[in-house]
Amino acid sequence: MLEFRDGPIQGVIVTPIRKFADERGWLAEVFRHDQLEADYHPAMCYVSVTLPGVLRGPHEHADQADLFSWMGPGEFLVTLWDNRPDSPTYLNRMELTLGAGNPGSLLVPRGVVHCYRCTSEEPGLVLNSPNRLFKGPGRTFPVDEIRHEADPANPFVLDEAARRNAAP
Numbered sequence: 001m002l003e004f005r006d007g008p009i010q011g012v013i014v015t016p017i018r019k020f021a022d023e024r025g026w027l028a029e030v031f032r033h034d035q036l037e038a039d040y041h042p043a044m045c046y047v048s049v050t051l052p053g054v055l056r057g058p059h060e061h062a063d064q065a066d067l068f069s070w071m072g073p074g075e076f077l078v079t080l081w082d083n084r085p086d087s088p089t090y091l092n093r094m095e096l097t098l099g100a101g102n103p104g105s106l107l108v109p110r111g112v113v114h115c116y117r118c119t120s121e122e123p124g125l126v127l128n129s130p131n132r133l134f135k136g137p138g139r140t141f142p143v144d145e146i147r148h149e150a151d152p153a154n155p156f157v158l159d160e161a162a163r164r165n166a167a168p
């Protein structure tokens with residue numbers, strides 16, 4: 001059984017999202033190539049909405065890095081685990097709260113297992129700007145995903161469930 005400990009994960013980057021608000025509403029930058037290493041420049045972007053209480057993941061990518069942006073509506077609890085045996089932070093776990101109350105983006109390198117749960121009473125929105133195309137050019141390749149959530153006995157699935165059950 002894997003033993004996790006709380007701590008930073010090498011290569012994970014958390015960046016606050018600054019909202020420029022005025023009488024019309026607000027505007028925020030989501031990513032800039034001058035602030036991202038070239039290997040992490042996004043290849044595409046998609047948006048998803050997650051219903052209250054619902055968990056997406058945990059899973060990881062063999063090659064892709066995800067660049068998530070949470071800016072509301074909604075709030076999320078995000079959990080990451082370093083699953084790279086050659087990493088100095090192997091088996092470290094990070095938890096973050098991101099969304100309308102704490103807008104931010106999160107770079108998740110390959111090999112870092114990740115999941116997020118919508119914790120608000122309203123559905124939550126997230127953008128993802130990964131550095132690879134989903135299913136590759138023309139959607140002709142297999143999906144790059146290791147879906148830990150498919151196995152209820154998986155250590156990442158069990159760790160997420162244990163922490164949620166222990167939460168006040």
Ligand SMILES: Cc1cn([C@H]2C[C@H](O)[C@@H](COP(=O)(O)OP(=O)(O)O[C@H]3O[C@@H](C)C(=O)[C@@H](O)[C@H]3O)O2)c(=O)[nH]c1=O
Nearest residue numbers: 046048056057058059066114115116128130133134145
């Ligand atoms: C990710 C993705 C999915 N889809 C389609 C496939 C499927 O029919 C539908 C829902 O996709 P999924 O079930 O893979 O969605 P989901 O399980 O929410 O996948 C996401 O989970 C979070 C935790 C992540 O880390 C992301 O990288 C992403 O993999 O959308 C695309 O067309 N393009 C995409 O880029």
